[in-house]
Amino acid sequence: MDDSTGAMRDLGPAIQTEGLTRRFGDNLAVDQLNFEVHPGEVFGLLGHNGAGKTTTIRLLNGVLGASKGQARVLGFEPVRQGAELRRQTGVLTENPSLDENLTARENLSIYADLYGVEVEDVTRRVSALLERFELSDRADDKVGTYSKGMKQRLALARALIHQPALLFLDEPTSGLDPVAALEVRELIVQLSRKEGRTVILCTHNLVEAQRLCDRVIVLEHGKMLALGTPSELGAELIGRQAVEFELSPDTLALALNTLEGITDPAEIEPDGDRLKVAGIERQQIPELIAQLAAVGARIYTVTTQEPSLEDIYFALHQKSATTEKEAS
Amino acid sequence: MNWRAIRALMRKDLLAVRRSRIVMLPLIILPLILIVLFPAGLGLASRLLPEALASEVSDLQQLLDALPPSVRSDLVGLSAADSVMIAMLVYLFAPMYLIVPMMVSAVIAADSFVGERERKTLEALLHTPLTNTEMLLAKMLSSWMAALAVTFGTFILYSLVVNLVGWQAMGGPFFPNLTWFLLVFWVAPAVAGFGLAVTVLISSRVKTFQEASQLSGIVVLPIVILLVAQLSGAFFLGPAITFALGAVVWVIDAGLLWFGVKTFRREELLARL
Numbered sequence: 001m002d003d004s005t006g007a008m009r010d011l012g013p014a015i016q017t018e019g020l021t022r023r024f025g026d027n028l029a030v031d032q033l034n035f036e037v038h039p040g041e042v043f044g045l046l047g048h049n050g051a052g053k054t055t056t057i058r059l060l061n062g063v064l065g066a067s068k069g070q071a072r073v074l075g076f077e078p079v080r081q082g083a084e085l086r087r088q089t090g091v092l093t094e095n096p097s098l099d100e101n102l103t104a105r106e107n108l109s110i111y112a113d114l115y116g117v118e119v120e121d122v123t124r125r126v127s128a129l130l131e132r133f134e135l136s137d138r139a140d141d142k143v144g145t146y147s148k149g150m151k152q153r154l155a156l157a158r159a160l161i162h163q164p165a166l167l168f169l170d171e172p173t174s175g176l177d178p179v180a181a182l183e184v185r186e187l188i189v190q191l192s193r194k195e196g197r198t199v200i201l202c203t204h205n206l207v208e209a210q211r212l213c214d215r216v217i218v219l220e221h222g223k224m225l226a227l228g229t230p231s232e233l234g235a236e237l238i239g240r241q242a243v244e245f246e247l248s249p250d251t252l253a254l255a256l257n258t259l260e261g262i263t264d265p266a267e268i269e270p271d272g273d274r275l276k277v278a279g280i281e282r283q284q285i286p287e288l289i290a291q292l293a294a295v296g297a298r299i300y301t302v303t304t305q306e307p308s309l310e311d312i313y314f315a316l317h318q319k320s321a322t323t324e325k326e327a328s
Numbered sequence: 329m330n331w332r333a334i335r336a337l338m339r340k341d342l343l344a345v346r347r348s349r350i351v352m353l354p355l356i357i358l359p360l361i362l363i364v365l366f367p368a369g370l371g372l373a374s375r376l377l378p379e380a381l382a383s384e385v386s387d388l389q390q391l392l393d394a395l396p397p398s399v400r401s402d403l404v405g406l407s408a409a410d411s412v413m414i415a416m417l418v419y420l421f422a423p424m425y426l427i428v429p430m431m432v433s434a435v436i437a438a439d440s441f442v443g444e445r446e447r448k449t450l451e452a453l454l455h456t457p458l459t460n461t462e463m464l465l466a467k468m469l470s471s472w473m474a475a476l477a478v479t480f481g482t483f484i485l486y487s488l489v490v491n492l493v494g495w496q497a498m499g500g501p502f503f504p505n506l507t508w509f510l511l512v513f514w515v516a517p518a519v520a521g522f523g524l525a526v527t528v529l530i531s532s533r534v535k536t537f538q539e540a541s542q543l544s545g546i547v548v549l550p551i552v553i554l555l556v557a558q559l560s561g562a563f564f565l566g567p568a569i570t571f572a573l574g575a576v577v578w579v580i581d582a583g584l585l586w587f588g589v590k591t592f593r594r595e596e597l598l599a600r601l
Contacts, residue, residue: 113336
């Protein structure tokens with residue numbers, strides 16, 4: 001696989017949406033989305049099932065038209081210039097969407113033709129992808145005989161057959177065993193960090209999103225709940241964090257007494273020669289360290305524990321539920 | 329128009345059909361019954377049970393009388409049983425033969441969108457650079473070409489069987505005639521086009537292959553009407569009428585194709601995923 005990632009139309013955002021909305025009858029599947037995705041970024045679309053993630057991908061790839069608002073993807077208008085746009089995007093759909101009566105080689109070569117890969121490159125590129133995804137041994141077997149992990153790897157290979165600049169990956173590790181899921185995550189890192197491709201990652205696996213995504217957008221009922229890096233969202237939504245002090249055992253009691261005097265005692269959790277204090281604001285941390293030092297507590301390490309994406313996600317949904325309840 | 333992509337989708341569809349038992353079975357069984365078993369059975373009956381077949385002639389006399397004089401002159405000198413056999417195989421059976429292209433194209437076309445949806449392969453296809461028109465055209469062309477291949481193949485087979493069973497009566501090869509050439513190379517491609525156009529229009533709007541197959545069964549109705557008309561003597565498929573019939577069906581096909589291209593939308597398929 002070479003490093004070419006397809007020609008970008010301009011050097012602006014890879015994706016830009018303004019008020020992007022899609023309605024199915026009375027149901028608003030996507031509601032007024034405004035966001036930008038930078039080239040080379042791994043951008044997470046997070047949300048429960050039915051939050052509007054897949055519809056957003058369809059809108060961005062010109063498979064569905066917007067009811068209102070607009071989007072530009074790689075400089076193209078998705079519906080009006082859909083064919084041109086889709087030549088530069090690769091999609092891994094939530095279901096692998098492979099022809100199970102065809103072999104892996106047939107699946108890949110047919111899609112190479114559909115995506116307009118140069119005729120003389122097809123055989124070489126198909127073989128290279130089969131090799132890269134460790135499917136060469138079974139390349140001429142019908143896909144129906146493959147395991148779920150093999151099908152997912154093949155679907156990923158198919159999404160890459162034309163070396164797209166932008167990849168839409170809808171639940172790429174769903175249903176995979178931990179080893180296969182790890183392989184897919186490593187591949188996503190490689191595609192983005194080493195090959196410079198922009199990746200839109202649709203997932204409800206928050207651990208995966210935290211590991212892979214530069215920024216995330218959280219959706220609920222098609223609406224954007226939040227947008228930013230996981231740490232930005234954590235600071236904005238949760239504000240408080242946990243701090244863990246590793247102390248000399250002979251000054252542990254002294255440190256505990258001091259901390260109980262300046263923080264909520266219920267938030268302090270002793271653990272061996274460590275004291276974990278939850279619910280701390282970032283600006284309080286230097287003051288706590290200074291106070292402990294002042295009473296003679298000997299501190300070996302201070303570890304801050306930022307809120308995980310999971311904490312943020314649930315805080316967002318809780319906030320949204322409270323707002324809805326208040327409104328009704 | 330991206331012809332390479334169109335050819336790729338056709339290849340994918342034809343491979344899928346070739347490897348699908350549920351689609352291949354009706355494509356083999358019906359032509360086998362119509363093209364081999366039926367004429368062979370009639371030929372055997374005229375050889376082995378001539379009296380039994382001849383006893384039916386009085387009932388069929390009205391039917392034979394309805395044949396044009398040029399056709400009746402072909403039957404002069406034949407035994408009663410042979411007259412019935414030749415009249416059936418060469419003249420009266422002609423409209424029924426059109427069921428082959430109609431049904432083959434309808435079955436493959438039903439599989440084209442609905443089958444793809446059932447196999448959960450449609451979404452990846454919708455995300456490819458194919459335009460709506462290219463996608464529709466590829467689906468139609470794959471069904472049409474498969475229908476033509478089966479039609480021409482079964483025509484060769486039918487010609488062999490009819491000549492074999494009628495050899496003794498006619499004293500040598502006598503089939504096909506001009507009407508059959510027109511029927512196979514002019515009308516059958518148009519009929520295949522009609523069957524697939526109607527079915528693709530249906531199959532992009534229903535959810536299951538069976539639903540699409542059942543609904544597309546209505547396309548056989550005009551052929552049944554043609555057959556009844558011919559048997560009742562109201563209508564006879566000579567060369568001129570066969571040519572005119574083909575022209576009418578081609579015009580209908582053009583209209584259906586235009587309508588299909590105008591109304592086909594990716595979104596409608598997605599709504600049913």
